[in-house]
Amino acid sequence: MKLVEVLGTGCAKCVKTAESIERVASELGVDVKVVKETDPARIMEYQVMSTPGVAVDGKVVHSGSIPHREQIVSWLQG
Amino acid sequence: MLEIFTLLANWLSYDVIGLSPDTRLGASVHFFIEDTTKILFLLVAMIYVIALIRASLNLERVRAYIQRRNRFAGYLFGSGFGAITPFCSCSSIPLFLGFTSAGIPLGITMAFLFTSPIINEVAVIMLWGLLGWKFTLAYVVVGMAVGMIGGLLLDTLRGERWLKDFAAKAYQKAAAEVEAGTGTIEAPDAPRLTFSERHQFAKQELAEIVGRIWKWVLIGVGLGAALHGFVPDNWFAANLGSGQWWNVPAAVVAGLPLYSNATGVIPVMESLIMKGLPVGTTLAFCMSTVAASFPEFVMLKQVMTFRLLLLIFVILLANFMVVGWVINLVGPWLMVGH
Numbered sequence: 001m002k003l004v005e006v007l008g009t010g011c012a013k014c015v016k017t018a019e020s021i022e023r024v025a026s027e028l029g030v031d032v033k034v035v036k037e038t039d040p041a042r043i044m045e046y047q048v049m050s051t052p053g054v055a056v057d058g059k060v061v062h063s064g065s066i067p068h069r070e071q072i073v074s075w076l077q078g
Numbered sequence: 079m080l081e082i083f084t085l086l087a088n089w090l091s092y093d094v095i096g097l098s099p100d101t102r103l104g105a106s107v108h109f110f111i112e113d114t115t116k117i118l119f120l121l122v123a124m125i126y127v128i129a130l131i132r133a134s135l136n137l138e139r140v141r142a143y144i145q146r147r148n149r150f151a152g153y154l155f156g157s158g159f160g161a162i163t164p165f166c167s168c169s170s171i172p173l174f175l176g177f178t179s180a181g182i183p184l185g186i187t188m189a190f191l192f193t194s195p196i197i198n199e200v201a202v203i204m205l206w207g208l209l210g211w212k213f214t215l216a217y218v219v220v221g222m223a224v225g226m227i228g229g230l231l232l233d234t235l236r237g238e239r240w241l242k243d244f245a246a247k248a249y250q251k252a253a254a255e256v257e258a259g260t261g262t263i264e265a266p267d268a269p270r271l272t273f274s275e276r277h278q279f280a281k282q283e284l285a286e287i288v289g290r291i292w293k294w295v296l297i298g299v300g301l302g303a304a305l306h307g308f309v310p311d312n313w314f315a316a317n318l319g320s321g322q323w324w325n326v327p328a329a330v331v332a333g334l335p336l337y338s339n340a341t342g343v344i345p346v347m348e349s350l351i352m353k354g355l356p357v358g359t360t361l362a363f364c365m366s367t368v369a370a371s372f373p374e375f376v377m378l379k380q381v382m383t384f385r386l387l388l389l390i391f392v393i394l395l396a397n398f399m400v401v402g403w404v405i406n407l408v409g410p411w412l413m414v415g416h
Contacts, residue, residue, distance in 0.1 A: 008172070013168070040244075041175075041244045043171075043172050043175065044179050044244075044248060049137045049141070050172070051168060051172050064137075
């Protein structure tokens, strides 16, 4: 199972990002756990400065915007 | 070129709606139509053009750039990049920690965050359209000065002592590494963008920014229009005093509980100035409304102790007052040619 962390201190875009990842995952039938990470210290460890950021299994794959559908698909299937 | 919007407003409010320019309502409606059409036109055109240019600017590059500056250039660059770097206020905390954990001094990071809400392309475009270039220039200088002086004071008072523990540790570690010459961040290469990628970015920015601010433009211009039509000329001078020293602190205090972004407050400023409120007093009010925002302080509480927040608050207020007094002294020059 993949662990997807959405990094952000509670902005509206972060919520949308988490939702769209969950939606794409259920469409594709991929088993994921989506967590909204709001702890500033943890976000700092990931060195993400523009939120929302996305980390898949502990590795940052995206930051600064709501990801496109194709990007989400590639993370989930990669 | 911008007279076309005055003509449009003349035609719509006097000929189509049939209002008289001499009535209060007529004056308000005219102000509203002229300013909303002019501002929205300028915004759409300029946001697109500016976004084309800054498509390859990102926070990681800005951070690496600032980190390599010496301390005093740091305040200038921190504040300058705060003005031009696109970033959402909901990213304040990650940005703050990203800078801090790269060993960038607290004051320089705060210079960035202080200036960021005050100066942005939307504010500059609106000021230029409504109040002319001299005033715009003064606004930019004042906005950057508030950031730089605020940052410098914070560092002089060693504000970093009062960061929350985890942030203070990250800063000390990184600062020691930078000192030793091992912690310098490599600037990521500028992404090479084709014109069509830039166009895509600019289109998204345009939709995002206009989608976010159009309400503010309407509210701000609406308030400005009401003031314009219904408050008699020189009402402020007659009732609130015309530039006694205490007007400025009073304006700063009045602006505190109000929270707006620059977009909403600028049309109001235009009206206040036209009604005879001194320019410096108006600017002090505006800065206090825009830059000292309660939501921002709540956010910063996650990385700062109460003591540091209080210090920042006091520094900001003092800055706004100095700005008001200084600009009131040079004010008459600013409005020449308006």
